Amino acid sequence: MMGPVLAACLLIILSTAWISQANGATCKKDGGVCTCNDQTKNVDCSSKGLTAIPSNIPVDTDRLELDYNKLSSLPSKAFQSFTKLTFLSLNNNQLQTLPPGVFDHLVTLETLGLSNNQLKSLPPGIFDKLTKLTDLQLDQNKLQSLPHGVFDKLTNLKELWLRNNQLQSVPRGTFDSLSSISSIELLGNPWDCTCNDILYMAKWLKKKQDEGLGGVDTAGCEEGGKAVLEITEEEAAEDCVYPNTTTAIPTTIITTLASSNDDDIPELPVPQENFQKFLGYQEPDHLPTQPQCLMSISGYLGLMMFFVLISAAILYVIHFLKKA
Template sequence: MMGPVLAACLLIILSTAWISQANEALCKKDGGVCSCNNNKNSVDCSNKKLTAIPINIPTDTENLKLDYNSLSSLPNTAFHNLNKLTFLDLGYNELPTLSAGVFDHLVNLDKLYLNKNQLKSLPPKIFDSLTKLTWLTLSENQLQSLPHGVFDSLTKLTYLSLQNNQLPSVPEEAFDSLEKLKMLQLQENPWDCSCRDILYLRNWIREKQGNVSNIEAAECAVGNKAVLEITEKDAASDCVSPNTTTAIPIGTMTPASVIYDDIHEIKVPQENFQKFLGYQEPDHLPTQPQCLMSISGYLGLMMSLMLTSAAILYVFHFLKKA
């Protein structure tokens, strides 16, 4: 009777190994792309020179670090299987824009870092699904304007950083929904205090002064005058806001990133090859170590399946003889 018992034990061990293999294909200690802490559901892909996001990130991941890489675009579906994420760091990459629905499935996200990229604008409603977000970092980008209502769904936000961008003003009612806000970083922007558009920001700063930290640091681009100190006479010009246009209504504009993604998804051969290797983004082939990692992961899964099947047959054989 020892034969069936040993076989059953082997079956349990191999089944466990097969399940963990599926979740840890990208987290091997012997040179895998990312490192994982399964106890904390954390995946660290920081500083790996990645040009695309691996598709085999475990679906139960809660903390994902992708900072200090070379990401220049994010497909719409980049995070669609990661709805348990509470922490996402995309800082220190090369993102010039964001796809309209890239964050739509991250309904449990608490902290989002987008600092130190090359963002010049944000798609309308980009943050609408992030209703649990408390921390948002957009500092050190090239934002020239904000869409109307872009922060309206972030009613739990306590920290927002917009410093070191190219913002001359913010839309009317831009911060009115942020009732929980405790700190707002506005410094190092070229606030245009000669335009009437700036008066909303001035009034909001005066109202929230003492309740929201650091907002007094916002200064006019000319004259080194604090925004909260400007008068109606200072802001007498009827300037045209940079986030409005008479040529094309902003609500009907299609983000360039969406068009870009759609065009490249038509190129089936290269994309299918990359998906087989474990990568989403169609314009970048993975490096040799990444290819080896992905292939070895699949081979490991196949081997586990074969061994598991053999163990099952072994158990049945001894049970039948018994």
């Protein structure tokens, strides 16, 4: 009686081992380097020196780790087949940009890691399809700004990591849809607390601190070290002008100048060298030196004297012939 039972058990064990090994081979075939676990549907491609995402990753993967590689860009359709992913980590790579729609098919994703990359900006709507996301890691990048409404669809987000970027402020309403947020990291950014754009974040942080949100007091102003949530309207009274912003001439000035008479416009002294630069004037590469100028003038005078003498000689000859 025990013989067939033992044989069946042994067959099941061997089949499970073969399936697990076969799934591992799915990742390893065609030169693949990732490690697969059939039991948990996990695929680990971290620390492999990858410059591109492997093409032989099983489509039913639940957890995909791509940390510590050399990924500098992503194809727009890089993850379109992985509709069952709940965890995606791209931390510690060299990503400089994200193509629009790259995460649109990851509708079940709960954790997205983008820490320690080179991201300077985010495309509008980049996270709009990730409505189940609970953990978003954007720390240790070079983000200089956030697009309007970038977190509007993330109503289930609990943890948001934005520390150690280059943010000076956030657009009004950026955090309003984060109804489930329990932790937010904002420290290590050069928050400009003299600019009135900071007032939205200051008021939001103050409200969340009163509600018991952790970590909100870690966001400090670039100057003075004061907490952002303590900034008042009097302190942040300046209009915001950042390096990449073009300052336009006020319309009132243009209208005044256009309607004024020429006699009413005061004459402003302009240094000659500045005026020449304004007109795009440039000095010739090789101007004649003083001796060269003198030589040119003396040569010109000598030539003129030569023609005068020749003319006088011709007139003298003609006058002599007439007398003869």
